[in-house]
Amino acid sequence: xxxxxxxxxxxxxxxxxxxxxxxxxxxxxxxxxxxxxxxxxxxxxxxxxxxxxxxxxxxxxxxxxxxxxxxxxxxxxxxxxxxxxxxxxxxxxxxxxxxxxxxxxxxxxxxxxxxxxxxxxxxxxxxxxxxxxxxxxxxxxxxxxxxxxxxxxxxxxxxxxxxxxxxxxxxxxxxxxxxxxxxxxxxxxxxxxxxxxxxxxxxxxxxxxxxxxxxxxxxxxxxxxxxxxxxxxxxxxxxxxxxxxxxxxxxxxxxxxxxxxxxxxxxxxxxxxxxxxxxxxxxxxxxxxxxxxxxxxxxxxxxxxxxxxxxxxxxxxxxxxxxxxxxxxxxxxxxxxxxxxxxxxxxxxxxxxxxxxxxxxxxxxxxxxxxxxxxxxxxxxxxxxxxxxxxxxxxxxxxxxxxxxxxxxxxxxxxxxxxxxxxxxxxxxxxxxxxxxxxxxxxxxxxxxxxxxxxxxxxxxxxxxxxxxxxxxxxxxxxxxxxxxxxxxxxxxxxxxxxxx
Ligand code: NAD
Numbered sequence: 370x371x372x373x374x375x376x377x378x379x380x381x382x383x384x385x386x387x388x389x390x391x392x393x394x395x396x397x398x399x400x401x402x403x404x405x406x407x408x409x410x411x412x413x414x415x416x417x418x419x420x421x422x423x424x425x426x427x428x429x430x431x432x433x434x435x436x437x438x439x440x441x442x443x444x445x446x447x448x449x450x451x452x453x454x455x456x457x458x459x460x461x462x463x464x465x466x467x468x469x470x471x472x473x474x475x476x477x478x479x480x481x482x483x484x485x486x487x488x489x490x491x492x493x494x495x496x497x498x499x500x501x502x503x504x505x506x507x508x509x510x511x512x513x514x515x516x517x518x519x520x521x522x523x524x525x526x527x528x529x530x531x532x533x534x535x536x537x538x539x540x541x542x543x544x545x546x547x548x549x550x551x552x553x554x555x556x557x558x559x560x561x562x563x564x565x566x567x568x569x570x571x572x573x574x575x576x577x578x579x580x581x582x583x584x585x586x587x588x589x590x591x592x593x594x595x596x597x598x599x600x601x602x603x604x605x606x607x608x609x610x611x612x613x614x615x616x617x618x619x620x621x622x623x624x625x626x627x628x629x630x631x632x633x634x635x636x637x638x639x640x641x642x643x644x645x646x647x648x649x650x651x652x653x654x655x656x657x658x659x660x661x662x663x664x665x666x667x668x669x670x671x672x673x674x675x676x677x678x679x680x681x682x683x684x685x686x687x688x689x690x691x692x693x694x695x696x697x698x699x700x701x702x703x704x705x706x707x708x709x710x711x712x713x714x715x716x717x718x719x720x721x722x723x724x725x726x727x728x729x730x731x732x733x734x735x736x737x738x739x740x741x742x743x744x745x746x747x748x749x750x751x752x753x754x755x756x757x758x759x760x761x762x763x764x765x766x767x768x769x770x771x772x773x774x775x776x777x778x779x780x781x782x783x784x785x786x787x788x789x790x791x792x793x794x795x796x797x798x799x800x801x802x803x804x805x806x807x808x809x810x811x812x813x814x815x816x817x818x819x820x821x822x823x824x825x826x827x828x829x830x831x832x833x834x835x836x837x838x839x840x841x842x843x844x845x846x847x848x849x850x851x852x853x854x855x856x857x858x859x860x861x862x863x864x865x866x867x868x869x870x
Pocket of ligand 1: 510511512513514515519537538539540568569570571572573574575577587588589590591592593595596610611612613643644686738766808812813
C-alpha cells in the first residue's frame with residue numbers, strides 16, 4: 370500500500386502485491402467530504418432497502434451471492450494478490466463467506482420479525498411484542514488478514530437486518546472491497562445500499578465522524594480504543610472484533626496427530642495472521658515431549674513462498690515482520706529454545722515456521738498478539754493449570770481443546786474466558802453461520818454471525834398495545850381506594866409469604 374498525495378484533493382491509494390510489489394489497483398482516497406457524500410447516499414438507499422422487507426432483501430442478497438459465486442475465482446485472485454496468500458486459501462475464504470451471506474439473508478425474517486411475548490397476569494389487557502428494526506447506515510471498518518470473510522461477517526448480517534453499509538476496507542486491501550462493490554452494483558443496480566470508501570485510518574476516522582448509526586470495527590485493540598473514543602462523542606454504538614492470543618489445550622488422552630495437524634494449520638496457516646488461530650499450546654506433561662517432537666516434524670515441512678503450492682505467503686503487512694522478530698529475539702535472549710526456526714526465520718518479507726519451548730510466561734511472545742507463524746508450546750502439570758494459563762491473558766477470542774473424552778472437552782470449554790471454543794478442531798466455528806462470533810476483554814465485544822449477529826445490527830423496539838380496559842385502573846391520576854386495596858392483595862399473593870410462587 371502506498372499513499373500518493375501531491376495535493377490533498379488528488380491523493381491516490383495504490384494497492385500492491387506483497388510478494389513482488391506489483392500494483393493491484395489505485396483509487397482516490399476518500400476525504401471527509403467524500404465520506405459524507407457516501408453516507409448521505411447510503412441514507413437515502415437505506416429507506417428503499419428497509420421498504421424491501423425481509424423477502425425483498427433476501428432476493429437481492431441472493432442475487433449478490435450468485436454474482437460473487439460466478440466470479441469466485443476472480444475474487445480469490447484479487448484477495449491472493451493483495452494479501453499474498455495462496456489462491457487455495459483465498460478461495461476457501463470466499464466459500465466460507467458465502468455460507469454466511471446465504472444463512473443471514475434466509476434467516477433474518479425468523480430472527481427479527483415482530484414476535485408476541487407474554488404480557489403477564491397483571492397486564493393481561495395488553496398485547497406485548499418485540500420487533501427488531503435496522504439502525505439505518507452502518508459504517509464497517511475492516512482489517513487486511515481476511516479482507517473478504519472478516520468484514521462480510523458484519524456486512525452480510527447488517528444488510529440482512531435491513532441496514533445500508535458504507536465500508537472502509539484496510540488500506541492494504543481496497544481492491545477486494547471494490548470487487549465486491551462492483552458485484553453489488555451488478556446485482557442490485559441503482560441502489561448504493563452497499564458502498565466502499567477507500568483510504569487509511571484518516572478515512573476510517575472520517576466514517577466514524579460522518580454520522581453513521583452504528584460502527585462495526587475489526588482490527589487491533591489499539592485502534593479499537595481510538596475508534597470507540599470517537600464513537601463516544603455522538604454515543605454511536607459500536608461492535609468491536611479485535612485481536613486474540615488464542616490457546617490450544619492438549620489433554621493427555623488427545624489424538625496427538627490430530628492436535629498437531631490443527632496446531633500447524635491454526636498457528637501457521639495464512640502466515641499466522643489469523644485472529645482466531647493458535648498462538649499458544651498447553652500440553653499435559655505426560656504427552657508434552659511426544660507432542661512437541663511430532664509438532665516439530667510437521668512444522669519443519671512447511672515452506673512459505675509466493676507460489677500457489679507454497680504452504681503460506683509473505684507477511685501481508687511488512688512491519689508485522691518486525692514485531693515477530695522483536696518477540697523472537699526477546700524470547701531467545703530470555704532463555705527460550707527454538708525447536709523449529711528462530712529469529713533467522715524472519716527474512717525478505719516472509720517468516721518461516723517457528724516453534725518455541727521454555728518461554729518465560731511474561732515474554733511478549735507469550736502475552737501479546739504475534740500474528741506470525743509462531744507457536745509457543747508449554748508443558749502443564751494438569752488441565753487445571755492449562756485452564757488457568759489459557760485464561761491468563763488480556764485477550765479472550767477463541768480457544769481449542771484436544772481430548773478423546775468429549776464430556777471432558779465440554780466441561781473445559783465452560784471454564785474458558787473466550788467467545789468461542791472448539792473441541793478437537795481449530796476454527797471449526799468459522800463455517801457454522803448459526804454460531805455467533807466475538808470476544809471479550811481486549812478481543813472486543815458484541816457479536817457478528819448467527820442470530821446474535823443479526824440482532825447486533827438491529828434496534829430493539831417493544832410495543833405494548835392495550836386491547837381492553839385493565840381490571841385494576843392504576844395508570845391514572847384518579848386511582849380508587851378499592852383498586853389500591855386489591856393491588857396490595859395481588860402483590861402479597863404474587864410475591865409475599867402467603868403466595869404460591
Ligand atoms: P488496524 O487496527 O491497524 O486497522 C484496522 C482498520 O482500522 C483499518 O481499516 C484501518 O485503516 C482503520 N483505522 C486505523 N486508524 C483508524 C482511526 N483512527 N479511525 C478509524 N479507523 C481507523 O488492524 P489491521 O492491522 O488492519 O488488522 C489486524 C488486526 O485485526 C489484528 O489485531 C487481528 O487480530 C485483528 N482481527 C480481528 C478479527 C476478529 O474478528 N476478532 C478478525 C480479523 C482481524
